[in-house]
Amino acid sequence: MSLSFIHRSAMLCRGFRASLNLYDHTTRIPNTTIWLRTLCSSVGEANTRILQSTEEYKFVERLIPPSRVPIPPKHDGPSPSGWTPPSEVPPALPYMIRRSRMHNVPVYTDLTHGSRKTTLVRKVEGDIWALEKDVKEYLQQLTGKDLPTQVNEVTMTLRVKGHFDTELKKWLVEKGF
Amino acid sequence: MSFTRKPGGKALDILQNLPRISLANLRPEPGTKKAEKKRGRGQHGGNRSGRGHKGERQRGNRPRLGFEGGQTPFYLAIPKYGYNEGHSRRAQYQPLTLNRLQYLIDLGRVDPTQPIDLTQLVNGRGVTIQPQKRDYGVQLVGEGAGIFAAKVNIEVQMASEEAIAAIERNGGMVTTGFYDPRSLAVLCKPVPFFISGQPIPKRMLPGEDMVPYYTDAANRGYLADPEKIQKARIALAQKYGYILPDISKDELFHMLSMIKDPRQIFFGLSPGWVVNMAEKKILKPTDDKLLQYYSS
Numbered sequence: 001m002s003l004s005f006i007h008r009s010a011m012l013c014r015g016f017r018a019s020l021n022l023y024d025h026t027t028r029i030p031n032t033t034i035w036l037r038t039l040c041s042s043v044g045e046a047n048t049r050i051l052q053s054t055e056e057y058k059f060v061e062r063l064i065p066p067s068r069v070p071i072p073p074k075h076d077g078p079s080p081s082g083w084t085p086p087s088e089v090p091p092a093l094p095y096m097i098r099r100s101r102m103h104n105v106p107v108y109t110d111l112t113h114g115s116r117k118t119t120l121v122r123k124v125e126g127d128i129w130a131l132e133k134d135v136k137e138y139l140q141q142l143t144g145k146d147l148p149t150q151v152n153e154v155t156m157t158l159r160v161k162g163h164f165d166t167e168l169k170k171w172l173v174e175k176g177f
Numbered sequence: 178m179s180f181t182r183k184p185g186g187k188a189l190d191i192l193q194n195l196p197r198i199s200l201a202n203l204r205p206e207p208g209t210k211k212a213e214k215k216r217g218r219g220q221h222g223g224n225r226s227g228r229g230h231k232g233e234r235q236r237g238n239r240p241r242l243g244f245e246g247g248q249t250p251f252y253l254a255i256p257k258y259g260y261n262e263g264h265s266r267r268a269q270y271q272p273l274t275l276n277r278l279q280y281l282i283d284l285g286r287v288d289p290t291q292p293i294d295l296t297q298l299v300n301g302r303g304v305t306i307q308p309q310k311r312d313y314g315v316q317l318v319g320e321g322a323g324i325f326a327a328k329v330n331i332e333v334q335m336a337s338e339e340a341i342a343a344i345e346r347n348g349g350m351v352t353t354g355f356y357d358p359r360s361l362a363v364l365c366k367p368v369p370f371f372i373s374g375q376p377i378p379k380r381m382l383p384g385e386d387m388v389p390y391y392t393d394a395a396n397r398g399y400l401a402d403p404e405k406i407q408k409a410r411i412a413l414a415q416k417y418g419y420i421l422p423d424i425s426k427d428e429l430f431h432m433l434s435m436i437k438d439p440r441q442i443f444f445g446l447s448p449g450w451v452v453n454m455a456e457k458k459i460l461k462p463t464d465d466k467l468l469q470y471y472s473s
Binding site: 048049050051052053054055056057058059060062063064065066070071072073075079080081082083095096102103125126127128129153154156 | 284296321325326367452464
């Protein structure tokens with residue numbers, strides 16, 4: 001039950017969805033849950049009492065933003081938007097690619113000097129050279145070209161010349177990462 | 178499977194076995210350093226040093242950019258027109274595609290079992306609204322209408338026809354509502370507002386130019402006639418060729434039909450109330466004048 005003081009003005013009172021009863025409030029006043037607290041009134045003030053209530057605080061709690069990234073709900077296979085969860089069992093490969101904080105595949109495109117296109121694969125663990133070999137083989141099949149790649153063993157990232165983020169994301173998701 | 182990581186990997190092994198790096202054993206990758214072209218030297222580069230023969234060109238006295246030898250230049254011949262006049266004062270609506278909305282719902286950042294509000298979208302970090310930069314809210318855009326498959330009750334500030342059709346096709350409800358800049362700031366960042374201790378303001382009605390938009394049932398405006406909205410839903414279903422699902426028989430009908438009062442900013446909270454977050458209480462006024470003001 002919630003207490004409300006919403007009175008519509010005559011101008012707006014046009015039988016607003018009255019038939020469907022769409023408002024989320026009732027006009028009943030609960031007596032047991034409200035307790036009055038009188039304020040010491042200042043000079044010349046008529047009515048300075050305020051009502052306190054903890055009933056509607058649940059609406060306030062809904063408005064507080066969460067401070068942690070929520071865990072995505074279970075999906076069988078790809079969801080309607082195209083997002084696929086990582087497979088339960090990590091694939092049996094010598095390398096592993098973790099998901100980002102927001103549960104996405106960490107493949108990003110970059111554009112430097114206005115025309116230099118590269119694709120970056122981040123968050124690699126394990127044998128990065130095996131990943132490089134597999135990526136080169138896959139892109140060779142796709143494009144027919146031997147693309148230059150750069151392995152950074154300190155940051156464990158792989159850079160490939162050209163924009164291949166959609167292809168690489170799909171390929172990694174198919175592998176189960 | 179956890180991989181033990183050796184920082185530096187094979188590169189570090191190689192480096193440890195090679196001699197010390199110094200200027201004597203470093204050289205740039207062949208092809209990266211191109212020799213600079215030196216003007217005015219040599220048999221064929223010399224003589225006039227690439228400046229031409231006499232005149233303003235050789236003497237470096239060419240006129241300003243845009244000068245056409247006396248003919249009225251292009252940039253003066255074309256008349257002025259106020260295409261961009263007042264551009265910084267125009268209302269902006271951040272677009273929200275149905276693709277993005279579906280993505281947010283799939284990842285659990287926005288809850289479809291509760292009415293979706295601008296606050297919920299901002300809390301799920303789905304959109305970024307800057308009320309101080311003439312943003313008036315969010316507009317629903319029809320991109321991704323083909324893949325959209327969620328039943329939601331969403332309230333936005335503007336919506337395209339395709340987006341409305343896509344949502345209603347899945348059994349949801351769309352409403353467009355106006356928020357004046359102060360109410361929008363309160364809606365986007367409710368917690369700092371509650372901490373400031375001010376009473377929740379009442380939402381102002383739209384200005385003269387936006388009243389026709391919000392009173393039109395085709396836009397599902399919050400000031401429009403409910404019967405006209407029902408007719409518009411049926412008409413849109415006929416136009417786009419889908420059967421309008423009957424939401425009154427839905428188990429979530431109560432949630433789907435929740436709509437805010439034109440003067441209300443938050444669901445469940447009235448204007449005039451003060452929220453005490455420290456003690457988790459809500460303070461409500463009892464003075465007649467205040468009640469009259471806030472409920473007008």
